[in-house]
Amino acid sequence: MTGFLVRRALQAVFVLIVVTVVVFLLLHALPEGPARAILGPRATPAMLQAFNHANGFDRPLPVQYFRWLVRVLHGDLGFSYKRNDSVTHLLATAVPRTLLLVGLSTVLAVLVAVPVGLLQGARRNSAVDHTLTAVTFTLYSMPAFWLGLLLVDVFAVRLHWLPPEAPSGGIVDILLHPSGLILPVVTLALVTLASFSRYVRASTVEQLEQDYVRTARAKGLPPNQVVRYHVLRNALSPVVSLLGLSLPWILGGSLVVEAVFNFPGTGFLFWNAAQGQDYPVMLGIVLVVAVGTVIGSLLADLGYAALDPRLRDEVGQS
């Protein structure tokens, strides 16, 4: 197990290095350099040169990369001219918000998807299964921004039951006024659970067809006991690894939800940065997200292996 841990950790580090190189190269693939984009049309060539020099944009790429890497390891993710703030400081306010949104909606999605998927798998091809399939498929096929705007229209504007935007301010303020979080969390959860429940359903179906289930049934054990003890555990272990893999996808969904509900988290910050060609911010976010995902999937893999001892060897081989 320790050997496996070490191997996976080393692989994770390698992955991170690749991430930084790929992103760094992507962001510096521009011919003119960021100076013109940042300073705008009124900048004179002298201003552009001064800016480039001051920020080291005129050095060769490998040099820029290593300087940047050293700074990052000291906790300095750079400075954003568009936002007039350090990237670290910007992320310090944005990341907790997104974590809250993503965390709450993922928990909600799992809490709903697991029972729904299990039910569907156990009652495969029944009326219940078909109805739930119809509902989850509709949710899955609907663009998230439309779902969000519909919910705002109905619950906030027409019914006045909930506020139309997410609460502003720091995490403490947000937690003190949670009503504004309901719609964004529900929107993201609905989109997420639609795919989760299908996965759980498929996994359940697969488990129910396994030999051990058939054997248990043949031995005369009542069906619900079968479901609970064996199928549950085996069907759920892939869900853990699913969570780890889904994190980037959920973050993408959170961008849209943040835009609709006016929640300035990391996704929205990235979109702004992409539109404004704000490299330090884009690079910083990608790095933080990648680190989070790699660590997250590492933990998920460990959880997966812990849940299913049979697979430890196979997982260890990958």
Added chain:
Amino acid sequence: MKLKALSLLIPAVLLLAACSSGSSTSASQSPQKTSAVVAEPANAPAYYIFPLTPLNNYNGLNDSYFQYLIYRPVYWIGDHGKVRINDTISLADKPTYTNGGKTAVVKLRNYKWSDGTPITSRDVLFFWNLLKVAKNNWAGYVPGEFPDNVTSVTTPDAQTIDFTFNKVYNPDWILYNELSQLSPMPQHVWDISAAGQKPSNLDETPAGAKAVYNYLIKQGNDAGTYATNPLWKVVSGPWKVQSFANGNEVTFVANPNYSGPIKPTLKTVTLAPFTSDTAEFNVLAANGNIDYGYVPPQEGSQISRINGLGFTTTRATTWSINYMVPNFNNPTVGPILQQLYVRQALEHLIDQNGWIKGPLSGFGRPTYGPVPTFPDNPFVDAQNKSNAFPFSVSQASALLTQNGWTVKANGTTTCSHPGTGAGQCGKGIANGAPLTFKVEYASGLGALDNAMQAEKSIFSEVGITLNLIPEPLNTVNANEVKCTSNQKSCSWQLVQGDLAWTFQPNYYPEGSLMFGTNGCCNAGSYNDARANELIAATHTSTSPSAMVTYQDYLQKQLPVLWTPKAESITAVRSSLTGTQPDDPFSNLYPEEWRWK
């Protein structure tokens, strides 16, 4: 067991909603009598506090929503919706001239900093000394103008500063473009080059000024400390920064020692950022936490509903013009665009009324020339108040036919009579050259998108193909560069602005920057000797006819194609008075706001 969990969720949501809806409606039903919430435009950029704003931090909103509330300029332009000097809140009397018109005398009134120290000429001189060393990094710098065209600055007494220029200039131009940039800074607090130093006269030498400037810029770059840094606690305006987060989440608190004529009644004013104008409108439509907001133009039909919720809506125009820039040096279409009759034909195809009525939902104003017709101002003349090139497909077609083109409606119009004689296409235009252009413009703006598609459709009626290229704004800005025809960067042909030019911070509506041969922002390389003469005259001539001759000539010469500009619809709670009329530079006057 599993469905039970689901069924428990619904009452839980309703319970939470019931608890919260009570608090949210109460927030909007009983307006906070001591504060107001202002909705910033979507994706508002980050604010910058130090008054010598660097180029990459400058945008109009920075002045009107932030800096001017804290640090007042000497001369305030914008008076109750009119483009003119605001004598009530300016820090000095209108300038007088001596020395044959070469010296402007600025007499400061009795204003005080928030710590009680009087605002004197020394504070203006401090600003000036820093400006001289910082000009290359300053947003308002135009080579040859402030501070280059000032030969000396003297302070005869604590209330007076004299600016001597290198020649006689038009006083209006001096006031609107140069003196308007003066922003006194608290020399008794800021004249330091490191934290903890005692303020001295470091700014009196260029090296000392540079040190002070570098230190202050460094403080200005630390947005996290805007609310706490003692430097920013000494202000001249009616407001101070109470909290500042994320670049554009700002709360101002009233300056109790404000020495101006109108004292604030509100205790705090909050600027609220929005990710998109849909998000802002959702809050407005739900009667949420906005007191001073806006209705996006595409929701124009919802105005009556917003009014019904207790808001008053008004149209607001900015001091700007909008146009489409032709690249006169583009190797393919440059020669075609250089022909005046071609530009005249194109201008005849711009349906300004249709553009405003359709894509802008009626919330827009036409641009007829280089000086804005709206808002009301003393600079626009009679000729420029009307359209010199009214919408007419037949006239456009006639102009082309008369000059050697074969017009093919819904096909491609080509040059059939090349050459430089009468009735021929013109220099550099080959036989069979088609009228095909590509136009770039900022993406994501629904109204602009629609307008461009409508124009494309109109152009095709005369056989002109317009290829539409929407791109992110920064890409448009990066592509729209002044170039010569052999350069790679000269492949752009036309760029349509959303709001091509706002006269801010250079308020005087002259065209040196956009239409002068060496103007920073003359991306299309428009080059006309007479235009240059007339532009220069608007700077130096003291006769009002200079402005008239300038705008009449340029209106007809079409250095760019004039297009309509969008207006905004302000929505303010009816019980909040003092917010109207809207300022042409979007300046906020929260010290005049009162809750009924």
Added chain:
Amino acid sequence: MSTPTQSPRRARIADATAAFFDNRLATIGLVVLVLVTLFCFVGPLIWHTDQVHTNLFGALQPPGREHPLGTDDLGRDVLGRLMVGGRISLIVGVIAAVVATTVGALYGSLAGYAGGTIDAAMMRVVDAIISIPTLFIILFIASLAPPTVTTLIVAITVTSWLVPARIIRGEALTLRRLDFVRLVKTMGGGSVRAVTRHVLPNTVSTMAVNATFQVADAILLIATLSFLGLGPRPPAANWGGMLSGGLQYEYSGYWWMIYPAGIAIIVTVMSINLVGDGLRDALSPKSAS
């Protein structure tokens, strides 16, 4: 001993087809998908509309005799626009899915077949790119290059080849232990031959299922990009652009600007997913045994 021949495969295909059409939902999905494709590609030949010229005077007309689904904010017929819009969504989706799955499958099968350090390194690269949210990568690419149809296909492909690579690599790992592949090696066949002639064809079913889901994902992705302002350029129509453009009029009651395009997206994506699910169920190993 028999070498793999055609008849078991043909039998498997026949089995799979039967299993597919046994599945009611999958069949319905396929039928709907065919109808949608006909609507988008054959429809405009029957229902002629002008999707290029604008008509500001006839803008925002409610559904009526001349325009069964009304007109949009530039006066264009919505029904016709729906047909033409579907084309781009489907074409981009299909091309991106096919290219991404092929590239991914090649990459994954090479990695799985090679095994060892090469496999580990190749998969770590995939892990690295997967850890960045797709939308972030695409936003970045879209902010650089003008959003033409080609750029869109490239951007979507760049992010979509990763999952097929992983899946196929998993399969290749299993396959490489199988008898017939070992046989190829002992008989002196090269790796490339083993991969292309034996590993890949056995992953076709997985590739097919994966590609199907990719098309649905691509359609949703284009819709989201349009909402974020980075979709295909006008006057080209696409359902996502129609939906997000129409949502601006949510409060004005112009429902025909929103629901037709939105429902088209939902119906198409749903039917593709049903087909994909059906394919996967029909082609899964247990139904073969």
